[in-house]
Amino acid sequence: MRTSGVVAASALVLNNAASAAQDLTNYVLPDARTINGGNTFPGVSLPFGIIKLGPDLYTGSDSYSGYQATGSFTGFSLLHESGTGGAPKYGRVADARGSGTTREMSATHRAGLYSYTFPEDSTSSNVVVDVSHVLPSFRGQGLGQSYLGGNISVIEDPQSGSLHYEGFGSYDNVSSPLGLFKQGRGRYSGYANPPLLQGWNRAPKWTVYFCGHFDNEATYKTFVGTKPLETELASYDDTLSVTSRVGVSFLSTNQACKNVNEEMPRDISLATLEENVKKAWNERILSKITTTDTTNNTNLQLLYTSLYHMNIIPTNKTGENPIWSSSEPYYDDTFTLWDLFRCTTSLFHIIEPVAYEEFIRSLVDIWRHDGFMPDGRSSFSNGVTQGGSNADNVLADAYVKGVRGAVDWEDAFKAMVTDAETGPPNNNNPRDRSASTKEGRGALPDWLEHGYITTKYKRSVSQAVEYSANDFGLYQVASGMEKADEASRYLNRSRNWRNQWNPDMKFQDFTGFLGPRNTDGTFKKQDPLSCGSCYWGDDYYQGLPIEYSFNAHHDIEHLVELCGGTDAFVARLEAMFTPGLNPSGEFKFSKMPFNPGNEPSFTTPFLFNYVGRQDLTVKYSRFNAKSYYQPTPGGLPGNSDAGAMESWVLWVMLGLYPMTGQTTFLVGSPWFSDLTIHLGGGKELHITTAGGSEDAYYVQSLKVSGNTWVKAWVTWDDVFANGGSMEYVLGSEPVNWATDPTHPSPAT
Ligand SMILES: *[C@@H]1O[C@H](CO)[C@@H](O)[C@H](O)[C@H]1NC(C)=O
Ligand SMILES: *[C@@H]1O[C@H](CO)[C@@H](O)[C@H](O)[C@H]1NC(C)=O
Ligand SMILES: *[C@@H]1O[C@H](CO)[C@@H](O)[C@H](O)[C@H]1NC(C)=O
Numbered sequence: 001m002r003t004s005g006v007v008a009a010s011a012l013v014l015n016n017a018a019s020a021a022q023d024l025t026n027y028v029l030p031d032a033r034t035i036n037g038g039n040t041f042p043g044v045s046l047p048f049g050i051i052k053l054g055p056d057l058y059t060g061s062d063s064y065s066g067y068q069a070t071g072s073f074t075g076f077s078l079l080h081e082s083g084t085g086g087a088p089k090y091g092r093v094a095d096a097r098g099s100g101t102t103r104e105m106s107a108t109h110r111a112g113l114y115s116y117t118f119p120e121d122s123t124s125s126n127v128v129v130d131v132s133h134v135l136p137s138f139r140g141q142g143l144g145q146s147y148l149g150g151n152i153s154v155i156e157d158p159q160s161g162s163l164h165y166e167g168f169g170s171y172d173n174v175s176s177p178l179g180l181f182k183q184g185r186g187r188y189s190g191y192a193n194p195p196l197l198q199g200w201n202r203a204p205k206w207t208v209y210f211c212g213h214f215d216n217e218a219t220y221k222t223f224v225g226t227k228p229l230e231t232e233l234a235s236y237d238d239t240l241s242v243t244s245r246v247g248v249s250f251l252s253t254n255q256a257c258k259n260v261n262e263e264m265p266r267d268i269s270l271a272t273l274e275e276n277v278k279k280a281w282n283e284r285i286l287s288k289i290t291t292t293d294t295t296n297n298t299n300l301q302l303l304y305t306s307l308y309h310m311n312i313i314p315t316n317k318t319g320e321n322p323i324w325s326s327s328e329p330y331y332d333d334t335f336t337l338w339d340l341f342r343c344t345t346s347l348f349h350i351i352e353p354v355a356y357e358e359f360i361r362s363l364v365d366i367w368r369h370d371g372f373m374p375d376g377r378s379s380f381s382n383g384v385t386q387g388g389s390n391a392d393n394v395l396a397d398a399y400v401k402g403v404r405g406a407v408d409w410e411d412a413f414k415a416m417v418t419d420a421e422t423g424p425p426n427n428n429n430p431r432d433r434s435a436s437t438k439e440g441r442g443a444l445p446d447w448l449e450h451g452y453i454t455t456k457y458k459r460s461v462s463q464a465v466e467y468s469a470n471d472f473g474l475y476q477v478a479s480g481m482e483k484a485d486e487a488s489r490y491l492n493r494s495r496n497w498r499n500q501w502n503p504d505m506k507f508q509d510f511t512g513f514l515g516p517r518n519t520d521g522t523f524k525k526q527d528p529l530s531c532g533s534c535y536w537g538d539d540y541y542q543g544l545p546i547e548y549s550f551n552a553h554h555d556i557e558h559l560v561e562l563c564g565g566t567d568a569f570v571a572r573l574e575a576m577f578t579p580g581l582n583p584s585g586e587f588k589f590s591k592m593p594f595n596p597g598n599e600p601s602f603t604t605p606f607l608f609n610y611v612g613r614q615d616l617t618v619k620y621s622r623f624n625a626k627s628y629y630q631p632t633p634g635g636l637p638g639n640s641d642a643g644a645m646e647s648w649v650l651w652v653m654l655g656l657y658p659m660t661g662q663t664t665f666l667v668g669s670p671w672f673s674d675l676t677i678h679l680g681g682g683k684e685l686h687i688t689t690a691g692g693s694e695d696a697y698y699v700q701s702l703k704v705s706g707n708t709w710v711k712a713w714v715t716w717d718d719v720f721a722n723g724g725s726m727e728y729v730l731g732s733e734p735v736n737w738a739t740d741p742t743h744p745s746p747a748t
């Protein structure tokens, strides 16, 4: 029960509704998706804010975003991620204090405010500032974080005589001093030298600076270095409440002081900050999608809580990058594009086009200075790449949807060509020593030489299908930029997933799946329903062969042909959703081959649109969304993955699905009687449904901007470029309304 106070504190910030009507934060439940692996961050933050101030709990297992439902508080720290798996990151610069103290908190972009009320019976009240605090990892595998050293000192202002404290902490990049390198899941045993402890993305050393003010006179004590631990202790004799304002910076203590002084001047009230936080979420994020349909509160909570958790990271660290100086924006904490490219970045574009364009520019600027765009990135360092170089898909998506602004597309395309042509040096990640997992495409030598990836490389099959999509991204940008040679080269390469197709793999009556190839080019024997541990060392990463075999989304027509035609494709898709058909139970949900909790499965329920069964898209996408996604603490089928899961369910609720890298959106069935998506510049997309209910959700007919629509897809230009309308009639029985069988399959 210890944590209920915490969630209440952060809920207070977001839910203490004043004037209800337009305060959409009323529907945001910050503690939703925090447990059962959701790992969302329940504290307080602005959208993409540097400060994410919230609770850190210790249970002896990983607290990815700091919080767990049980355990003991180790402090309330200023820097966090949200929704990640892998291993915890951050948990830096914490205020810690024994039990009984009430804390309320709020945040600006670069400063946090703590308001403490001490228990009446406390003899002396104190606040500990622990610079050495980090979120520990218990996963082994060299994924922990370490405190390397720092400093803290109390400074007297020569003019006013008032005191503040300042200092820094440095983290990561030491070998395990504690023997924490346990045998992970068995597969990781037996290293001669324990790898470095550097957090999930194996970043080199980085430093955060801080500057804090207490609003009451205090007695200060500093302890430096023995445990190792750097602490500041402010003690009060008869004070019952204290406010502490702390700024952070990645540049210097001076900048940290400037940040807190500018953003959080003395005497600013908690209430004012709370209002500002609510205003930022309302104006920048939540109000971008509105509805007058308030019949179902759960749906509203699902909508707005998902929007909230989708926009906590990446972190806008523009102006706070210590590694290089640049006039371009800088975004950090991308965890990871592998998770985000399907549903999140395309929705990010629509919800926050300004931040999205900055994010795209930042990807290109990272290439300029670091040599590669990231797939994952945090604490100013690229890592980790799980499959392809998926920034290519993100850039292609932005390009084909007309994102221009201040993006330098010549450089952007060069960054994509680097991914496609330059193999990154091996970073010797102990989880996969076959090639780089830091950035770029580790298995590129095979891709260039054979047009497929052999088992010389780990995750060969899932990497191959992703490299195909990445190359399709290059084709899209090259053809838009009238680079004919490059366009034809990459279109050709985008079809290489076909070289990985093993016609002899068989499951029930279905033959032909993406399969691993030995180093001599022959196919390795492979069960379509097994991927071993489905992890770093296997042929398929976090998805079954049957699942990855649907992932040639740019070349669907050819895929349908390989699968034996339309009827066979429908049957194969339906098999994905059949409970019990995955008896080995690699994914626990109903033991069906489809995994509602992981990204390689995201698009699968929508593929029925390509084969004349839009009704089945509605049936299965809706069933999975309703079954596995709730606005409750445990309401996600796995990690939030930095909001990737939330963005999937948001698209389902909107009744659209983005085919990233193409202008295509597949048509589903919206959950509200009306929705307005505010696109900026006064443009709006109005979506309405008539006749819909929990039992009546099949599309009967559709009009797009007044025109009767008989295609199961729309394009960016149809509905988003200038806004427009989509008017659905829904009913309880499926109707074959999408009679136009054409569909985009651009690589076929
Ligand atoms: C640490 O703080 C002390 C003052 O408390 C200061 O003299 C010293 O220069 C600082 N060290 C570093 C490395 O910043
Ligand atoms: C660790 O830090 C040292 C000194 O800062 C640096 O020389 C070294 O390259 C770092 N190692 C890694 C793996 O980041
Ligand atoms: C409200 O929405 C939830 C989630 O979509 C659904 O499970 C529930 O049945 C709906 N309630 C009503 C009364 O329609």
Ligand SMILES: *[C@@H]1O[C@H](CO)[C@@H](O)[C@H](O)[C@H]1NC(C)=O
Pocket (backbone or CB within 6 Å): 316, 317, 318, 319, 354, 355, 358
């Ligand atoms: C990102 O941060 C910079 C520096 O604080 C700011 O100028 C910019 O407006 C921010 N971007 C967005 C979309 O808020």
Ligand SMILES: *[C@@H]1O[C@H](CO)[C@@H](O)[C@H](O)[C@H]1NC(C)=O
Pocket (backbone or CB within 6 Å): 451, 488, 489, 492, 493
């Ligand atoms: C396409 O690939 C095939 C073989 O994989 C090759 O023969 C052909 O030259 C390629 N075409 C282009 C334009 O790269």
